Amino acid sequence: MDDILRLQDIGKWFGGLEALHAVELTVGKGEIVALIGPNGSGKTTLLNLINGIYTPSSGRIFFNGTQISGLTPHEITRQGIGRTFQTIRLFPEMPVKDNVMVGRHCRTRAGILSVVFRTGAMKSEEHGIEERALQELKFLGLADQAANLARNLPYGDQRLLEMARALATNPTLLLLDEPAAGMNEAETKVLMDFIGKIRDRGISILLVEHDMNLVMSISDRIAVLNFGKKIADGDKSAIQSNQEVIEAYLGKGIRYAHSGSGVGVL
Amino acid sequence: MRANRTWLTIGGVILLILCLLPQMITARYAMHLFNLAGIFAILTLGLNFLWGWTGLLSMATAAFWGIGSYTSALLAVELGISFWLALPAAALFTTLCGVIMGYPILRLRGHYLAMATLGFNIIVVLVIINWDTFTHGGDGITGIPSPAIGSFVFDTDNKFFYLILAALLLLIIAAVRIKHSRLGRALQAIRESEIAAETMGIHTHYLKILAFALSAFYSGVAGSLYAHVTMYISPDIFNFLESARILVMLLIGGSGSIIGAVLGGFILTFLPEALRFMASWYMAVFGAGIIVLIVYMPAGITGLLTNMARRRGREDLVIPI
Secondary structure (H helix, E strand, O other): OOEEEEEEEEEEEEOOEEEEEEEEEEEEOOOEEEEEOOOOOOHHHHHHHHOOOOOOOEEEEEEOOEEOOOOOHHHHHHHOEEEOOOOOOOOOOOEHHHHHHHOOHHHOOOOHHHHHOOOHHHHHHHHHHHHHHHHHHHHOOOHHHOOOEHHHOOHHHHHHHHHHHHHOOOOOEEEEEOOOOOOOHHHHHHHHHHHHHHHHOOOEEEEEOOOHHHHHHHOOEEEEEEOOEEEEEEOHHHHHOOHHHHHHHHOOOOOEEEEOOEEEEO | OOOOHHHHHHHHHHHHHHHHHHHHOOOHHHHHHHHHHHHHHHHHHHHHHHHHHOOOOOOOHHHHHHHHHHHHHHHHHHHOOOHHHHHHHHHHHHHHHHHHHHHHHOOOOHHHHHHHHHHHHHHHHHHHHHOHHHHOHHHOEOOOOOOEEOOEEOOOHHHHHHHHHHHHHHHHHHHHHHHOOHHHHHHHHHHHOHHHHHHOOOOHHHHHHHHHHHHHHHHHHHHHHHHHHHOOEOHHHHOHHHHHHHHHHHHHHOOOOHHHHHHHHHHHHHHHHHOHHHHHHHHHHHHHHHHHHHHHOOOHHHHHHHHHHHHOOOHHHOOOO
16 A cells, blocks of 8 residues: 555544544555645645644544654654645745745754854755755745745745745655635646646645646546535546535536536536 | 855954953943943843744843842852852853743743743742842842952953953854754744744744743853842842843844844943933833834834835845844
8 A cells, every 4th residue: 555644534623613524535655636625624624634733533644654643743744744834824024045944944953052163064954954945946936036035925936935845844745735826827837837846756745725727637636525524535537527526516406517528507 | 144244344343342442431330331231232132032033022031130140149159159160050050940931831922921921030039039048038149259360350340341242242153153043043933933833843842942041041141240240139130120121122122133132232221321311201201212112113223224224125234143
């Protein structure tokens, strides 16, 4: 079994509200899996559970065979899961380059004494951090913004910066939370390219998205959440013809025609 | 971080002037003010780690200043330990206290954190006053010895200034190195977005404790210097209002900026003297000044200068540390 991520019977309660119920999900090595569903279906909650911001009320999460549910976010990041956020959470008052350099924190070790006494090891580690940050910025086309403060970047570039920062943590699994939100068609095309290139680097991707064009073009597999339950999990044609999925997005009482390229409303 | 030649030259000139200061100033009180300014600069630098870089509002700076002072004074007066050992011992003990205060309050935010640290400051002063068999209580500690190297004794403010200057310089360099390291970036990341910082692999609990430790260390050094230059300390000096004053120093100079912290320490030490002519109006003016500062200049003097430079596209005019 080549699954790097496995969610086993995941449930999450917030007080009296059941946000997720018996969700099972896997991401295979090198796969791009999309997680879709109407707003409020629990997609971001699921991502928060995977990267440790929440703990599951029931069920367990395995990453490369090790249980990660219950670990703190920084420990999970250290294991190799990177993440971007639905609402952009950059470090706005820090330069673009520094934002990405922060991503190297868990892969470096200079402590307070080596920093204060500026040891040779610390200097070469620092050099490596800067190099890697510039590499990731170059990869995402942001290299010329390196000295600019993060808050001065245009919106689309801020989303890319979040990705550069997450890539700097050396993930083997990248969680992308609505990376195309607020992007126009041209920006989305660029994003799609980048996601493909990230996969080519050997990083598996779990992608939460609303943009169906993006989802259908790039995903190997699509899982659908509705009201906290998984209602479908399969390739794009399976999802497109799934009655429950259609009802979840468009409601009942409408008849549909299914043609080769998609769904039309009669 | 590349050291810009012009800024280094400016720094060198300022350093030279400071070195010549004790040779030029004969009025004892004036020299004493410079010593106090240096000590407050160190205290403000310490607070900068917590508030300026990590976003943790601590109202306990004076408490750690007091712990450093009392530790050094008691070691010297009760056990006859030389200043050169008492200072590091005081600094380390104060650091330990900083970790002890920080650990249980890690999850507190904003006002709650401020209140907890305020409480800590009050407790420390009360302990010092009431544990009088150990600390000499409200009487304070007198006769704190001056440092000596062989037969040379630092028994005047003019001589002592060199010690304070040396300490300040070393602590500034340490702060600069920390700021431009993975630790400094991690602390600032926590201020900017704690969730994102944690998600980027930063062990936020550990780093917050580090911030408390650094701040306490600096305060401990300042405390020891203070005890041995004023030669008399008492508990009422280290009250929480002083903590608030140190915060104002950081705000005036520019929170987050190293030079800002030093500047704030100097400005607020000399300001009461410059405004002495106002007599009883001074407090009112001071209070009004703080309000104006917060509303119109929240980034302090260095922040204002940085913004002005950036707006004109002159990144080279931005103070680098």
